[in-house]
């Protein structure tokens with residue numbers, strides 16, 4: 001679905017975001033079947049996988065990263081992730097979470113991102129707690145926050161992720177408080193519906209209760 005002009009949300013087990021300008025930026029790649037869903041979506045909007053110039057991974061959980069090997073191969077895109085998450089995505093380091101969670105095909109990261117860096121005309125925010133190197137992206141031009149699993153909207157409004165999936169629940173909440181200081185209208189999360197307006201105010205109200 002097209003949330004805003006040029007901002008598409010591809011619903012796989014975890015949502016992927018697709019930013020469409022003259023070239024495409026894909027954020028996250030879904031679970032095992034995710035690449036098929038993304039390729040099908042591209043076909044429907046009459047774009048080619050090779051139109052994707054950059055794939056950004058928010059974090060290394062299997063429902064966000066399992067489609068990456070296929071998407072990289074089909075697109076030839078550069079892959080970017082936070083510096084602290086890169087070695088889990090390439091599987092050079094074992095993920096410190098529950099055993100068995102790291103089961104995707106390893107992919108090397110081309111571009112290591114840091115907190116507060118500008119990348120692809122967005123602000124990179126390190127939002128740890130769900131995983132060590134979780135990142136969120138603020139697209140100021142579109143007033144859009146792509147939060148990955150820094151929060152979720154499964155009950156129709158923004159809330160923290162279930163702590164069963166957070167490596168550091170306290171830090172996860174600190175990251176939500178940090179996101180609440182930003183100015184945006186729309187939000188795309190990994191789990192739950194994307195929301196189009198008024199969402200930084202909702203995030204501020206959530207942060208005040210944490």
Ligand SMILES: [Zn+2]
Pocket residue numbers: 059061130149165
């Ligand atoms: Zn996750």
